[in-house]
Amino acid sequence: MPKNLVIVESPAKAKTIEKFLGKDFQVESSYGHIRDLVQKDMGVDVANNFAPNYAISSDKKDVVKKLKKLSKDAEMVWLASDEDREGEAIAWHLYEALELAPTNTNRITFSEITKKAIENSIQNPRRINTDLVNAQQARRVLDRLVGFELSPVLWKKIKAGLSAGRVQSVAVRLIVEREIEIRNFKAKTFYKVVAEFSNTKGKSFKAELNKKFDNESEARDFLDQCSKHKFQIDSLETKPAKKSPAAPFTTSTLQQEAARKLYFSVGQTMSVAQKLYEAGLITYMRTDSTNLSDDALAAASAEISEHYGKDFAKTRRFSTKTKGAQEAHEAVRPTYFNRHKAGTGDQQQRLYDLIWKRSIASQMSDAELERTVFRINGPGEKLEFVARGEVIKFEGFLKVYLEGTDDEDSDEQSGMLPASSKGEALSYSEIIATQRFSKHAPRFTEASLVKKLEELGIGRPSTYAPTISTIIKRQYVEKSELEGSKRDYLRMALSVDGLKEEKLQETTGADKNKLIPTDIGSVVNGFLTEHFHNILDYNFTASVEQKFDQIAQGQAEWTAMIDDFYQDFHPHLKEVEENSERATGERVLGEDPKSGKQVIARIGRYGPMIQIGDVEDEDKPRFASLRKGQSIDTISFEEAMELFKLPRELGEYQGEKVSANIGRFGPYVKFKSTFASIKEADGDDPMTIELERAIEIIDAKIKADKEKFIKVFDEAKPEIQVLNGRYGPYLKSGRKNFKLPKEIEDPAALTREEAEKIIEESAKKPAKSRARKSTKTKSKK
DNA sequence: CAGTGAGCGAGCTTCCGCTTGACTT
Numbered sequence: 001m002p003k004n005l006v007i008v009e010s011p012a013k014a015k016t017i018e019k020f021l022g023k024d025f026q027v028e029s030s031y032g033h034i035r036d037l038v039q040k041d042m043g044v045d046v047a048n049n050f051a052p053n054y055a056i057s058s059d060k061k062d063v064v065k066k067l068k069k070l071s072k073d074a075e076m077v078w079l080a081s082d083e084d085r086e087g088e089a090i091a092w093h094l095y096e097a098l099e100l101a102p103t104n105t106n107r108i109t110f111s112e113i114t115k116k117a118i119e120n121s122i123q124n125p126r127r128i129n130t131d132l133v134n135a136q137q138a139r140r141v142l143d144r145l146v147g148f149e150l151s152p153v154l155w156k157k158i159k160a161g162l163s164a165g166r167v168q169s170v171a172v173r174l175i176v177e178r179e180i181e182i183r184n185f186k187a188k189t190f191y192k193v194v195a196e197f198s199n200t201k202g203k204s205f206k207a208e209l210n211k212k213f214d215n216e217s218e219a220r221d222f223l224d225q226c227s228k229h230k231f232q233i234d235s236l237e238t239k240p241a242k243k244s245p246a247a248p249f250t251t252s253t254l255q256q257e258a259a260r261k262l263y264f265s266v267g268q269t270m271s272v273a274q275k276l277y278e279a280g281l282i283t284y285m286r287t288d289s290t291n292l293s294d295d296a297l298a299a300a301s302a303e304i305s306e307h308y309g310k311d312f313a314k315t316r317r318f319s320t321k322t323k324g325a326q327e328a329h330e331a332v333r334p335t336y337f338n339r340h341k342a343g344t345g346d347q348q349q350r351l352y353d354l355i356w357k358r359s360i361a362s363q364m365s366d367a368e369l370e371r372t373v374f375r376i377n378g379p380g381e382k383l384e385f386v387a388r389g390e391v392i393k394f395e396g397f398l399k400v401y402l403e404g405t406d407d408e409d410s411d412e413q414s415g416m417l418p419a420s421s422k423g424e425a426l427s428y429s430e431i432i433a434t435q436r437f438s439k440h441a442p443r444f445t446e447a448s449l450v451k452k453l454e455e456l457g458i459g460r461p462s463t464y465a466p467t468i469s470t471i472i473k474r475q476y477v478e479k480s481e482l483e484g485s486k487r488d489y490l491r492m493a494l495s496v497d498g499l500k501e502e503k504l505q506e507t508t509g510a511d512k513n514k515l516i517p518t519d520i521g522s523v524v525n526g527f528l529t530e531h532f533h534n535i536l537d538y539n540f541t542a543s544v545e546q547k548f549d550q551i552a553q554g555q556a557e558w559t560a561m562i563d564d565f566y567q568d569f570h571p572h573l574k575e576v577e578e579n580s581e582r583a584t585g586e587r588v589l590g591e592d593p594k595s596g597k598q599v600i601a602r603i604g605r606y607g608p609m610i611q612i613g614d615v616e617d618e619d620k621p622r623f624a625s626l627r628k629g630q631s632i633d634t635i636s637f638e639e640a641m642e643l644f645k646l647p648r649e650l651g652e653y654q655g656e657k658v659s660a661n662i663g664r665f666g667p668y669v670k671f672k673s674t675f676a677s678i679k680e681a682d683g684d685d686p687m688t689i690e691l692e693r694a695i696e697i698i699d700a701k702i703k704a705d706k707e708k709f710i711k712v713f714d715e716a717k718p719e720i721q722v723l724n725g726r727y728g729p730y731l732k733s734g735r736k737n738f739k740l741p742k743e744i745e746d747p748a749a750l751t752r753e754e755a756e757k758i759i760e761e762s763a764k765k766p767a768k769s770r771a772r773k774s775t776k777t778k779s780k781k
Numbered sequence: 782c783a784g785t786g787a788g789c790g791a792g793c794t795t796c797c798g799c800t801t802g803a804c805t806t
Contacts, residue, residue, distance in 0.1 A: 087799085
C-alpha cells in the first residue's frame, strides 16, 4: 500500500503524474467538483448569513467513497487540484467530504505537468487557502442566487422552463442586440475604383483609388477624366516589415481557429481535443493561459532547429491579457513536439495538426517582408491610385502556420510589384468602378461569441461550449441558414474601347452557421434588460470579479459581499415579480375581416403564436402556432391569416379522412391513427400538399412502422410491443421505450413475463436527469 | 406527441464551473 495519496481533478492527469512520482505515491482523480449546493431552497440559507448547504453530487458518490477509503489508509494525502479558485475549492470540499485531518493533509499546486514542477510542489506543500475558497463560495452562491431567483420570474412572466444567469443571459443579449443592429442597418452605397496598369516594359499590376465615390455620376465623371489622363508613377517606396506568430492556443483561440480552418463547432473541438488529451498527445484543453513550460520551450526550440534550421527558432513567452485569466494550466500544446502527426481518425489528426503547427510557429522567428507601395497620379486634386506589393524575404514562422482571420473579404495583397521607376509612364488596360455597399456587423458564430465572452471576462474555458448548448436548448437562439435576397449593382469599366456599363446582380443577406435570436430569446432579453439591467450589464461579471479578488486577498468578507448584492437584488426582484406586466412580445397585426376581432402575434404557453380575439370574449379565441422561420416581430397580417387555414382536409383514403397540419414536431399528414411527418425541405407543404402525395407519405410510414414491428403480447391490449430500432430491438410500453438486455438473443421469443421484468428493472435504474435515486439501488447490492 | 394558449394547484422547471462516460430507437 503506497504511503501517499495524491488527488488531482482529471484521471488522465493522474496517470501522467503517477509515472513521475514512483511507487510510494498513488494518484487518483476527483473528476472535478465532488460537492455542490443542493437544489432545495436554493441550497443557500439566506436568513442565516447565506450559509451554503452542500451535498456530494449524485454522480460522485462512488468516487468519494473510494477516495475516502484510500485516504484512511494513506499516511499523507496530497490535494493537488488546480491552482485557481475552483481548484482551491475542490481541495477544500475534498478535505471536508473525506474528513481529512490537518496533520496528514497537504495542499500542492503546479501549473504544468512536468517531473520537475511536480517534484518541486511536493517539496513545497502548503495549507488550503481559505480566502481563495471563500472567493469561490461567493462566486458559487452569487450564481445560484441570480440563477435560481431570476429564472422563476421568467416562468411567471413569460413561459415555464426558461432560465436566466450571469453568463447565459449576457450571451443571449449579445446575439439579440447584434440582430437588432442588423435589422436597423441601412446599407450605404459607394463606388470603389480599381485599375489595372502596365508599365513601359508591359508588366501589369493592380492599384486601388484612394477615394470612394458617393454616387454613380461622380464615379462616371471620374472615369471620364481618366480616359484623358496621363498616368505615371509619382512615388515608389519599399520598406522592410515583420510579422510575428500568434500565441499558442488557449481554449478560446483553439475553438476559434478550429472553426475557421476546420469548420468544427466549439463542442466538437472540445470533444476531439479531449480524446487527444486522454491519449496523452496534447496538454490540457481547458485553459486560459498562453504560457508554455520551460521544458516545452526547450523541446520546441530543439525540434525547430533540427527540422527547419537554427535561424527559424526563437523562444518567446506570451503574456496572457485576458480579463480574469487564472492560468492554472499551460497553453494547449502537443505533449511531444517531435510527433508531427498524431491522433486516431481524420478529426483528431486535423486538430492535432493545427495544435502542433500553432505551438511550433509560436516559437519560431519573425517573418521578414518587404512591402512596396506605388502611388500613381490620378486626374484630380489628391486623387491617386495606390498599389501595394509584399515580398517575403525570410519565411520564419510562416513556413509552418498563419492564423486565420474572421474578416470575410480582406483583400490581403501579396505578390510582387513589377520593377518600375519614379516618373515612369503607365498605360491602363482597364479602370473599373464598381458599386459597393457598406456592411453591417457580422452575426455571431459560436466561435466569435466565445471570443466576445472571453473579452468581456464572462464564462470560463470549461463553460464556453456548454453555454452555447444551453442558450440553444432553451430556444433563445438558433443556428439557422438565411437565404438572402438579390441586389442589383452597377459596374463601369473604362478600357481603350471606351466606357462600358453593366448592371449585375449579387446575393446579399445570406448567412449560415450564425446564431440568430428566436422570438423567445428576444422577449426574454427585452424583459431582463428592462428590469435587471445591472445583471445584464456587460461589466457585471468584471465588477463582481474584482470583489472576488478582494475576498481572495483576504480584504473582504464573502458573506458581506453577497449581502451587499442581495440587499439590492432581492427586493427589486420581488417588486418586479409583483408589479411588472407579463412579457409576451405582443404585437397587433390587424383585424379579422370575418369577426372584426383583433389579430395579435405573441409568445404563448407553447411558443410563438397568432391569436384572433380575446380570452375574455364570449366565443373562444382562435389560436395557431407560428411556423419555422416566422417571427412574431416580422410576420405580416396576411401570413398570419394563412396559418388559420390549418388543419386542412385533403380528402378520403380507404373511407377515412386524410388531413394535413403542423404539430409540435413539425408538419404532418394524418390518416386514422397514423401521423406521418412531411418535410418542407422536400417541397411538401401542409398548406399545399395534395391527397395523392399525402397517401404516398402515409403508406411509406405504415410500411416503415411494420418493418419495425416484431411482436405484441396481447392483440387486444397492444401496450407492450417489441420493435426494431435503429440500434437494435427495443421494448415499447405505452409511451416509454426500453432497451433490451444484450443477453436476449431472439427478441421474437421474448415472453410477457420477461418483458415486464425488463421494464420493472429499468424503472429502478436512475433516469439520466434525476440520478439522485441511483444511490438507493446501488446500496441494495 | 399530433392540441394547446386563462386559471385552478401539486410538483416540476432554473444557475456556473470542475470533470467523464452513458446513452441515443
